Amino acid sequence: MDRIAARSQPYVLSLFRFVTGLLLFHYGVAKLFKYPPVEIFEDVTPLSLWGVAGMLELTLGGLLMLGLFTRPAAFVLSGEMAFAYFIEHLPHSFFPIVNDGALAIVLCFACLFLATAGAGPISVDALRR
Template sequence: MDSVLSSPRVVQSIQSIVRIYIGLSLLEHGTGKILGFPAVPAFAHVQLDTLAGAGGLIELIGGLLFVLGLFTRPVAFILSGFTAVAYFMVHAPQGFYPVVNGGELAAVYCFIFLYFVFAGAGPWSLDALRQGKAA
């Protein structure tokens, strides 16, 4: 059983699944802020010319590119920095511990995106198609 679970094909497939799920989760933040869907009361009055609006555009465009697996490494690098800045600007001033300041999600996003900077998109991606390595 261990050999099946640790086979390169399975690991790479899981890598793609994680990328798609994380990208959709971030994309949902962007669509909520920019497109108003899903309707989130905290995002109801986000304007494009504000920091939250700029963040929403980054989440929308970066999330979409990440889901598609297009330019994954540079997009992941930008998103890792974006979520680190979000943590330190929004959450850290509210307290030292992430569980207290509500910054767990931003911190987890930061490290997951950092992982993808080095790991790449996986086989189910436009990057893999462009390189002729798609599953």
Template sequence: MEFKFLERWQPQLLAALRIVAALLFLEHGTSKIMGFPQDAMMDGLPMFSLFWIAGIIEIVGGLLLLIGLFTRPVAFLLSGEMAIAYFMEHAPIDFFPLRNQGDGPILFCFVFLYLAAAGPGAFSLDAGRRS
């Protein structure tokens, strides 16, 4: 069965992937820096600690991806952040992502890597800058 009918929606669906991934990612940053949504593991992070810096990157990167500004370089940077997060925090716990809670970082890593290659899709400031 062919899904040719979906091809015309490709730019909008790519934008939906970018926007949803950005909102989910932004939530991790705001949890670390602003305490919302509250996550007891992230309470009281020392300023300039590794997790605090990751939170800043997640907020700034998440906002830039949300609006589709500098999408390719930002997505590439965030993909790298997620690869580092996985290998520093999750992989040492267990080999299997199911047991080390690493599914999220792996998915974010590859979604962001895809966005770095594919671009922002529709509804982005990058598209407006190209015009």
């Protein structure tokens, strides 16, 4: 079992990178283009704090999906998710289950992992090497 898992690990890393980027990209689309319509994002303007976050999620999430400039994109997104947690979620409660910040924490550490692990073999970064 360990040998099979070890052989598939680089490809699972590429899949993990793509799905993480897709989630962030999806939030960027919802914030900036109002699709799908989500009540908490309906008043977001491009130059507001949430709008800038949406721009980062849209562009850097897209780079993550492609696997292009993965390490710097993931590092910036990790910081953005940490910032989002401390600014938006933590003031409501210390507990992530109460303040709805669990996704921000998970995305923060997923991006931190990608910043250290890289893009994996199925990526533009791998093609550029």
